[in-house]
Amino acid sequence: MNFSEKLIVDDNALFKIKNEIQAEFSHGLNYHGTDVSMIPTFVYGLPDGTECGTYLSLDLGGTNMRVCEVNLSGDRNFSISQEKYKITEDLKTGEFTELFSYMAKSIGHFISTKSQSKQGQRIPLGFTFSFPVDQSAINSGKLIGFTKGFNAKNAVGKDVVETLQDCLNKQNIPVDVVALVNDTVGTLLAHSYQSGGAKIGAIFGTGTNGAYLEDLTEIKKLDDEAKNPKAGSKMVVNTEWGNVDNARSVLPITEWDDIVDSASINPRRQSFEKLISGMYLGEILRRLLVDLHAKQEFLSNTSTLPEAFNTQYGLDTALMSDSLRDSDGETTHTKQVLGALGVSAENVRELDAQLFRDASQLIGLRAARFSACALAAVIESEASENAAGDINIGLDGSVIEFFPRFEQSIRDALNVILGNQAEKRIKIGLAKDGSGVGAALCALQAIKQGVAKK
Template sequence: MSAAVESARAAVNGRVNGHRPASGAAPAVPWEDQFLPTPLRLDDKIRTQKIESRLQALVLCGGVLRRVGDVFEAELERGLREQPSSLQMENTYVPELPDGTEEGVFLALDLGGTNFRVLLLELRAGQLVRQHVKQYHINNALRLGTGDELFNFLADCVQDFVHELGMEDQEFSLGFTFSFPMKQHSISSGELITWTKSFKCSGLEGVDVAALLERCLRARRLRITVRVLLNDTTGTLVAGAHIDPNVGIGVILGTGSNGCYMERASRVQHWEAAHERVQDVCVDVEWGAFGDNGCLDFFRTEFDKEVDANSLLATSFTFEKYIGGKYLGSLLSAALGALARDQLFPAEPEPDQLQTAHLSLFEEENCAGEVAQTLRVLREVCPGAALTAHDALVAQHVAHLISNRAAQLVSVCIATLLRRMRRPHVAVAVDGSVYKHHPRIAGLMDKYITLLAPDHSFSLLGAEDGSGKGSALTAAIAARIAARDAA
């Protein structure tokens, strides 16, 4: 191993994850400074200072995060009161979570990307005892065609699924996970607000997507009733509560990001259904659009503006572009490009080559004090550049700043919800590729939520398949409530 790599590793290993070596009692770190990322350590002190200065805007201290929390709280309140806000605060009409009595065989339909799933799940005493899943592909023509064409295709796939199981003559309740922003009218009805991801089907303005799906199913003589319409975030909350009854918040931290939580029904302004006996209801925050009205511009950087300008949905989903896996690789590329233009990094990465998986790899190597894989990736995305171990450390540092800020911002939202809920303990169900695969994100979130909500007990729970299992569980909850109300 070269002296440069040894020197680089020693610099990194001197203070991994921001902790000082155990060489005597370190002075108490002020609360505000406990949010600061691990500093860059290079042999070249002047280059180090210039890089740190150039990237300073990506560093958020405790005071800035408190301000973000105050803005989030204000936007949240306005959204609940149906006043202008960048947070939709949608009433999902899900009034209860699993209690262990869920019974029956249910279908679930999970639509949120180019591949979608049809599932059959059987529950006994709240436990999943049988599951069948089939995946189908939605081509470009369907994603960009008419809404009727898309929903007829979905119904064809459901018909194929139940026929394959020999169950086309049976009666089913179905939970429909529709992972796009929507305006809900009840637990089983809602309208699309806007398409996201790679979808842009025409003719669905003002259309109840659950009713449309049910009509298409009935046209095929299928005895299937859409009992529940929800998104993957609500499904994650429900799936998490099936594991731990203390779950009260659901979070998606993957390609995109969103959160939902159990709110007191009396605080929710928007109701289109009887709710006299409802104490709590799940509210879908839709925090991906937080800041679309400019309320977060006080910490927006030139790198964020570049990523936004190059995105398919410019000026939209502001918050998601700080924390979503779809954008973290682009932020890494933008920051390294700025350093290169200032002669602080050997070359600008080629456009669209750095992905969030690379950012996670850089962080993993940073934690381990390694640089080999980071250098390999940099040589692929910066062909022809003369790259050294110290350049790899710079790239790792940029990845760390972006990761640290992402963890801080999602933690602000969770901490605000914890303070609002005021429960003895709240488990937070989290799903998504960034949470699962980033080596530091869960630990950073645990640290920052604790700092931002120090008097509120919480735990982070990895939840699986909210869009499938959560959907079926919610359909079972709806069936339970309907049977109780009919008694």
């Protein structure tokens, strides 16, 4: 069997994977501690584009922290001003309270230099905190542990909303932290506002995840207080679908996927994500090409591959996108990519360039078809509930935005799984900046739910 046959996902596999995802969704809605967590967000509704007002958002998740002010005009449009603030290594590894004190100080600086709000007026803020938390309300969540190079001391078990609010109060900064939000949930909220109502939000970028609005009666693990009908009959659920099929019961795993997984920091975890997301697609291609070189099927006229091919994550997924700018039979851009990877021009044969492009295309197509399975798993429940309405989906992330034909390949696979009639009902749009605009909209939703006063 050649490499292309191993990367093809046939139509029968799509249905099996979709069914497995639905089964794991159901398990996660019923029980705590499951692989696919189906995390309740305590967001009981979605914006429809008519909302107005000014809200702040704070996005913490990497080297930089971002403070935004979002002005909603009520006609699905908004304006945004923002400022980035550097998070030093000392802040990442020092006392937890020092990190949050700096965050509060940065918010204060933003208000004094960028904000259009009246001086002294209290402003609601949505907090995008991209680390594991045990969330118990829309405005409450205790830190489970830091990731991404953060390791602040005395942090685990602390309520991140309460801590930030305390720091703001000590510095007399007129801001109320009213909502804690995940970036995928933010994507759903942002697209719902900009499109006039949405059903599903998903990210296909460095990682992958999805969120959707679920009936409270289906979230069996929720306690009775969270099912208070006064709040609403539905709640946004953060699926954490990247963790689907860690048991590998249905996913067609190749030997190259196995190598990527074994060498990762979390073997046999995030199995679905490792087949889809931008962090891993280039690495799958690299491992495949190294294998083909050993078999003298790729760059066979060179005894050793350039350093990039022998370095973990040395082949960025963006280079696959660059290669796919070539149409069928062309290799101009692909040869440039190989040159950027250190292959000398005299060693690049037409056959090698075509193989690189074909492998990129197949790995990307496979990822898109897997992605469609996750979307279809949610869409089917929405379709059965409202057979006449549109299914409006907001997508964000570098893969969906920049990888050639990724969105179209998702659409094609959805037509296979759901039938051609689904194409008329499924509306897909890019939802930009869920961590900024979406967090501000989550603050608005918190006010609607009575968590805070505007």
